[in-house]
Amino acid sequence: MAIFQRNTKVKPALCRTGALAVSAALLRHKSAGAGMAIIWMLLVMALFAPWLSPHDPNEQDLYHVLQGPSRAHLLGTDDVGRDLLSRVLYGARISLIVGLLSTLTATVIGVFLGLVAGYKGGLIDGFIMRLTDTVMCIPGLILLLVMAAALGPGIHNIIIAISALGWTVFARITRGQVLMVRELPYVEAARAAGASGWRIMFQHLLPNSMAPLIVASSITVGGAIMLESAAAFLGLGVQPPTPSWGEALRVGYSYLEIVPLFSLAPGLMITLAVLAFNFLGDGLRDVLDPRLRGEGDKIK
Amino acid sequence: MKPESTEKLLEVRNLCTHFHTRAGLIRAVEDVSFELAQGETLGIVGESGCGKSVSALSLMRLIPNPPGRIMKGEIWFEGRDLLKLSEGEMGRVRGNRMAMIFQEPMTSLNPVLTIGRQVAEPLEIHQAARPDKAQILCGELLERVRIPGGRKRVKDYPHQFSGGMRQRAMIAMALACTPRLLIADEPTTALDVTIQAQLLELMKNLTRDCGTSLILITHNLGIVARYADRVNVMYAGRIVEKARARDLYSRPRHPYTVGLMASVPRLDQDVKCKLRPIQGQPPDLLQLPGGCAFQPRCGRPIEICRIQSPLLTVASENHEVACWNPADYPKEIGGEHALTS
């Protein structure tokens, strides 16, 4: 795989077995290994929730509301008597779907705009870059709240809103890479020789920009999960009765004194998820981009 | 030539500095001994990576630890063994009795502090000069190292200085407290040739005026020939030849020294006479060969070279060489540098 050729000097194993070797290197990286473990756990939770859950997450039991942990309900019950453990397990679905989907759309939008900006240059470039500056100067959560208010709550709108905020990072990375690749002698030479600019750009761009894009994606997934839960915590996210960690946190917060687990457990899951993707991003940066390692752990 | 003073300023005995790296142990300086008299100039020559800079940093006890460590040896300076001093006592030696000038003038000055602050600092630390007075002295120092308008440039920042001027500022800083010993580690390598000569002249004059001894580290044999009284040639962490500069040039004994001389163009040499670079690669300190480290590149190896490393032995008066089969002169005096063939 071309992506890893740059690392030949540092870890010769990388270029031979590609993705597998990266995974191996990640597992050796302490924090990235921990991150991957948590992400696997979340994936298992989301995929196998129906089999893992002791109860139907939406089954209400009004005789047993707001109960502490017991044999029947390991984490207790919520305000309408639903089993908390089951809801926490199912909650992984919303967080992962929102996190992954919105990052995917954000990446597509960002890479596209970055390509256009870097390749076309001039006014279009100026416009796109000023647009990223503009979006970036209003904190994501606040824009998200306003957009959630404008579009209405619900998972689709949350994904749209987060994508509409998250693309800026990818646009910047891609544009930077395009500008760099453009100046490479062989690209200029190929263009002078009449080869299609776009094709050559893509050929050289992809391997160059993959590493920073993957790192940024991982961190964006964490950020998206955090934003989704924050919106849900403020009552603007996924609507009940869909099990969601942020929503559980919102309701559970009012019962903190009676059943602390009601809010503490879903909150812990959100924290773990965000932490896992940040750890993974950190590890990916170290493994994929040895150039950055010398600079310590700057976030670019 | 200066009269040889009998008083020893510096005596280094069996100095070993090792670096413990992930790749393995690097014996950067191995069993190095030499001495230096008051007012004398000693040249240390060798390829990059031969241990010259590490020896210099060891004298100042500035080896970064980890990975580096001075494993053993004694450094007698002004009657004290520097390796036995506490960090605080050593601090009073550095920049005061013994100062150092580094290779990279562009990066050796702090970009966010004024030249005045940096040059005057040794005065403030070691002579308890008040800051305002130190600034005035600093202006004088800058004039002494011939920085045009020196007094007015005390408030300037390094980026406003050219490379040559920065190195002049470094010299001013090093000489601020009139140290007894100045160590110059490739002081002019990064500079233009014309500026090189000016700076070396300046350094020579200033150290002579103050009676300061100078250790001049360089890979440039021309510089050593011109400025040094005595020369140590280093190879792979060891001193392989020690001699007066004159003697070393007229009759180099170690095949490595001979090779170095043959690879440098000389004005007094016939243009048709070809330069002979030394064969092979500089040594990999992680994988030194058994026996003499130079033996794989040597033009005149004998049996024992592969087995045992030679020790420095006196070859003639004031001339020591570490070689089993050194170049001989009596019959070859004035001969071509064809000794390796």
Place this chain on the structure above:
Amino acid sequence: MKRYIAGRLLYTFVILFLVSILVFILARLLPGDPIQAAAMINMDLANQEIIQDLRIRFGLDRPLYVQYVIWLRDFISGDWGVSLGSGEAVFDMFFKRLPVTLELFAGSVFWSCLIGFPLGILSALRRNTWLDAMVTATAITGVSIPVFWEGIVLIYLFSVVFHWLPAAGFVPFAESPLGNFTSLLMPSFVMGTHGAGLFARYIRSSLLEVLGQDYIRTARAKGLSEKAVLIGHAAKPAMIPVVTVVGLAWGYVVAGSFIVEYMFAIPGLGRMGVDAVFLRDFPVIQATLIMTAVNVLLVNLLVDLIYGCLDPRIRIQ
């Protein structure tokens, strides 16, 4: 330096202008126009003729760009409209709540520095030890932990379990300085955590980079003690890149203030913004968005200026 400052100022104004356009468009995206929204709250207005009258009075029948120019002119002159919820002038609401939020900002910056600086310096000086690893893990956790969960955990510990601090509410300084202090202790800590983590990480890497520079060796060669080298020669160049982190982290602090003020029932700007979103109170939402951008841009401008002052290579050209 003058050119540098002029450049930064120009950039700030360009972005502010773009923000105003973005906010204007976003506000039009909100369902229903403001008059209808007002009508929903105030039933007296629920008369089509009156609504039409108001539309014309507020210029909502004019083309969009005219509306924008009028709106921008009014906004700059301090006419930020009237809250649909409370009927109060938004401008007055904003400046009434500003001190509370500023106090919270100050507290969070204090916490960030108090925790981030020592941790970052410590882990740089003890690089590659277990202490360094601990600090790095703590820092990533601090950067990752969601504000609302950290808030809940702290409330649970310090209010529910130990009863040391109030779970929510705000006491003005004039009323009781001590009450003011205790009521802001937890909220400002929660807001400062992210910054503390960022500071610790950036200070570590920046200090490590500086300590490896040649000029640090020069300083040591002068006979300075390690402490003097650290304070006199390493601190300033290491701080220069760290200053930019303030700009990076500020967005998080501002966003955090929205959640924290909501959780802890603090009557500041964040709470006002969240309430406005619930009520679709669009004049307040507009003002909140613009002033948030002004806030972030001002802080970034300040960061750039401090950066320029600290770095003589920019200050003296």
